[in-house]
Amino acid sequence: MNVLIKSAIIVDPKSDFQNETCDILIENGIISQISKQIPNSSKVREIKLDNLHVSQGWFDSSVSFGEPGFEERETLLNGLETAAYSGFTDVAVNSNTNPVIDNYTNIAFLKAKSHDHSVQLHPIGALTKNADGEDLAELYDMKNAGAVAYYDYQKPVKNPNLMKLALQYASNFDGLVYSFPQESKISGLGVVNENVISTSLGLKGNPTLAEELQIARDLFLLEYTGGKLHIPTISSAKSVELIRAAKAKKLDVSCSVAIHNLILTDEVLTTFDTRFKVLPPLRTQSDCDALIKGLKDGTIDMVTSDHNPIDIEHKKIEFDYAMYGSIGLETAFGALNTIFTTKQTIDLLTKGKDRLGVQSTPIAVGEKAKLTLFNPDEKYTFTKEMIRSTSKNAIFENYQLKGKVYGIFSNNQLVLN
Template sequence: MNTILISSAKLVLPGHPQHGEIVDILIEQGLIRQVASKIDLDLSGVDLIEAAGATVTAGFFDLHANFGEPGLETKEDISTGTAAAAAGGYTGVAVFPNTNPPIHSRSEVALLVNSAKGNIVDVFPVGAISKKREGKELAEIYDMQSVGAIAFCDGDHAVQQAGLMGRALLYAKGIDALIISFAEDDSIAGGSQMNEGEMSTYLGMKGKPNLAESLMVSRDLFLAEYNEAPIHFTCISTAESVALIKSAKDKGLPVTCDVAAHNLVFSDAEIIGFDSNFKVNPPLRTKEDVDALVQAVKDGTIDAIVTQHTPHEIEFKNVEFQIAKDGIIGLQTALPFLLQAGLSTEEIIEKLAVRPRQIARQPVPTLTEGSVANLVVFDANEKWTLDARTNKSKSANNPYFGKELTGKVKAIVNNGQLVVNK
């Protein structure tokens, strides 16, 4: 790939001098050479991307995805995970430590960094807070940071010991590292199958109350304030959590948070069909919670939106709801989900491309002449179907698999490479 011409795309990136304009973008040797209303060029040997009606912006960045490497490559490996990310418009992905062994030492971090070298999608390891993600002893946070870990979280294991979480926040502050909290009190949430409410009562399943999350959000906000340390909450799902985080922000605390894209679209009413592809953690909440989350995205309380991409082999999903594993694949459906949730193009770009990078302390692509080309082209109105042909993941656990979706990523450019979705 030497020369690319993106033709007639609407450039949407706040702060760009041509924000909101229809432009052509010329890319040579991985650099943006020209951004103009019209670029006349001999097209022989040029990769032309016809983008009339489409949007061009900075490549999306996912703050929370799960790949299987190391140890769980039958679910997803670096190659298939980044292929799914590229198809979904992502040029950067933060990979969580839900692996076997967990990403809890410099060895696992270095493995991921080296395995992903040269890829069109940048892969950023998130190291574990505690050894083996057991919540008992701090992991080697500084060592992991020194070889490429961008943040620290125990993945889908919430840190239950307040003392350990407090020490992690204090230690991370000293080395300018970010602690990510997955907020769930196991003593309240344990053994549940779905959200606690009218639907769980109707279906006769043990429910997980909102309190399991909001109680832990409250605890970690107190710990962050006491230690004067920044904290990021991932995958919040309740109106109560939104209220707590908004209050903390109003006090001036350095707190940020994200929400999974599917929690902005689906409610616990979906569980009535016992489709295990709707089984996620945190669970799908009530319509009132969904409305509160969408409003919090729009008013800025929720800073970013993640995919929480969690692939599983068919034997873990094509089973009774009660024994199915939590999670869906989400890298390729984030854009359609957010359009379905009613977000504007500008809101989607803010939550998928700009704020996630700021939280992860990564530079936001500028799309200015002379800068490195890191961008996505997408059409908010184009329809496509997620099926065996278009799915790039090893797994197929998505409730919209086989269904027509609105909102298609046409192409991404990063690291001097181009991927075009046919």
């Protein structure tokens, strides 16, 4: 496909044209020319958009779709299209389907079904068989099928010896092990952050201690075994401190934070709106501040939308019984861009690729065109009518966001809103 992008401000520190306004000519999916002005001599399709900015394609390290098994929540096709319209060219997809993605065949199914899409799907295989926490899944076979990491989505590994074995075994083939940071006996039946808010609302609390104990355990195991550990979606100030200390000791650990845990606090729970029931739970403002600081100093390696569509039957019910989760792909950019500069926001949305073995593609002549197109300045209120995801459980519904995504060019395909 041939496309001429006109007058785009390039936001890519790895590009020679960083912060410059340029035309970008793409021929057969490859960037063939970047210049201040490129004549359209071949009469290819031109893209002219208001306040157009272009960056490397965005990446999300934790996305859940429903297929196979929970197609009423989100099919693969609709999920990938939602990702494309939200500016993402690459997504790492969790294993929480039915059946659980825990073997070579399941990984191959995801890869084959998404093969020709503009958005590249990177499967995360389950760490244990059927994600039940008893026995390790077929980790090496899944790697050969294309798995980029191993994770029982939002299920803590209760058995420390199993985590020890996972780190040791996966280190033989450079496998990345995710460990959800929650000590189940401490978290108990808690559904929100344990705090004065939970007490006043009469909701059972899930303390930050549950997260921090599990992180401390896993860091000790990592130090003992070696290997590569990723701790997804941390939410407390103490968690940031623990990981900062581990990195100072040169342990091979990375971590992420969900975007809603950077912005929202448990104070929004007073309406008992189940859109705000997420895991880990929303914490306090001091936790948000520590997480933002952790991103700025590099302690936290990446952000994630933690996109998790839940059907209405499991979300619009009594708070205690509602499932955890929010969709987040569509609001990721607009929400981040309200608390960070545009440069910082794009940096956060393009980080994490190397950790999961996803190739980065700088905006340079001769490189594959894998681009996100956006306007960073437009402000708007995100409404239910804007949701493309099949499920409508958007935590940022009715919030004012900043930044409009125009679309992507990826896999020799152009997707525009």
